[in-house]
Amino acid sequence: xxxxxxxxxxxxxxxxxxxxxxxxxxxxxxxxxxxxxxxxxxxxxxxxxxxxxxxxxxxxxxxxxxxxxxxxxxxxxxxxxxxxxxxxxxxxxxxxxxxxxxxxxxxxxxx
Amino acid sequence: xxxxxxxxxxxxxxxxxxxxxxxxxxxxxxxxxxxxxxxxxxxxxxxxxxxxxxxxxxxxxxxxxxxxxxxxxxxxxxxxxxxxxxxxxxxxxxxxxxxxxxxxxxxxxxxxxxxxx
Numbered sequence: 001x002x003x004x005x006x007x008x009x010x011x012x013x014x015x016x017x018x019x020x021x022x023x024x025x026x027x028x029x030x031x032x033x034x035x036x037x038x039x040x041x042x043x044x045x046x047x048x049x050x051x052x053x054x055x056x057x058x059x060x061x062x063x064x065x066x067x068x069x070x071x072x073x074x075x076x077x078x079x080x081x082x083x084x085x086x087x088x089x090x091x092x093x094x095x096x097x098x099x100x101x102x103x104x105x106x107x108x109x110x111x
Numbered sequence: 112x113x114x115x116x117x118x119x120x121x122x123x124x125x126x127x128x129x130x131x132x133x134x135x136x137x138x139x140x141x142x143x144x145x146x147x148x149x150x151x152x153x154x155x156x157x158x159x160x161x162x163x164x165x166x167x168x169x170x171x172x173x174x175x176x177x178x179x180x181x182x183x184x185x186x187x188x189x190x191x192x193x194x195x196x197x198x199x200x201x202x203x204x205x206x207x208x209x210x211x212x213x214x215x216x217x218x219x220x221x222x223x224x225x226x227x228x
Contacts, residue, residue, distance in 0.1 A: 035215065043115075043202050044154070087153070088164025093215050094161075094208060099170065101146070103153035 004088045009106040018075045020105050022088030025069050030092040033064060033071045038085045038104070045087075048073070075107075083109045113137070116118040117203050117220035125228055132188040132223045137206030143177055143186050145218060154202065160186065161208065193216055193227045201226050 012018045026031070032051050033106040036044035048055060050062040050071070061074040061078055089106040116135040124130050136143050145157040156170040160180040171177070175193075180186040190197055204217040 032215070036217075041221075043204070043222055045216075045219065046216045049216065091215060099144070099156040099159065099167075101154035101156075 003100050004046070004090060004102050006086075006088055006105045007103060008103065009108070011108045011110055012078055014079055015077050018078050018082075018107060019022050019074045020075075020086055021070055022073070023070045024088070024090045027068050028092065029088045032093065033062065033068075033070075034087065034089045034091070035060070035062065035073045036057050036087045036101075038087065044087060044101070078107075078109045080109050080111065083107060092108075115203055115205055115218050115220035117201075118225050119223060120221065121224045122226065123227075126195060127192055129189065129191045130193055130225065132190075132201050132225070133188045133204075133220045134188070134203030134220060136184070136186070136203070136208050137218055138149075139183075140207055140218070142203035142206045142208035142215075143182055144204045146174075146201055147187070147199045147220055148162075148206070148222070149199045157188070157201075190225075193225075195227050198225055198227045 032049055034049040035047045036045050038044040040053050048057055048060050048062045055062045063072040085104040085106050087101045088105050089101055115137055118133045122130055128137055141162045143160040146154040147157055150152050158171055158178045159167040175191045178186060178188045200222040202222045204219045206217045207216050208215040
């Protein structure tokens with residue numbers, strides 16, 4: 001079971017770029033890295049997923065170094081609506097170990 | 112198509128009563144997960160179903176907790192003799208895990224908020 005470590009909380013001003021790093025030292029060869037976002041009173045929702053190097057979509061970028069022991073979620077020009085908890089999850093495609101969400105990182109965007 | 116649906120959205124019960132929480136996954140999703148989330152905390156894994164395989168019950172906190180799933184459809188989480196410590200939001204998710212059709216992404220319902228008085 002690949003466990004993850006993230007900062008408990010982060011603050012950022014509106015319009016800034018935010019980078020949240022997740023450590024996963026015992027990631028396995030078949031594991032992917034997935035990030036979720038959770039707003040109050042809602043279930044988490046998928047943001048981005050990657051295996052190595054860099055992945056970018058309309059919402060965020062995900063940077064993964066060659067050793068894959070960490071990953072960084074990058075949110076460009078955050079707004080107040082990006083205030084949420086962000087979870088990093090490492091798991092393979094079978095779903096059998098897709099189980100450890102950890103405590104996540106609480107991002108607060110300040111006006 | 113519809114997302115993951117959970118019912119009820121809120122449940123208030125008295126200590127010692129049994130409760131049943133329902134989850135309707137996205138049609139075609141073979142994997143189904145239950146999590147518990149206490150106020151201000153992260154997600155705590157409870158149980159995982161994958162197709163017709165035996166479920167992974169390793170996260171169930173006690174024998175008062177059980178869950179069933181009918182084929183690849185509805186799942187019910189049952190908590191017997193509820194305790195105040197069971198108060199939490201219970202989240203259900205489904206995914207295409209193990210199908211080879213897509214990378215494993217979980218889609219969550221809005222959860223059931225359980226309050227045990």
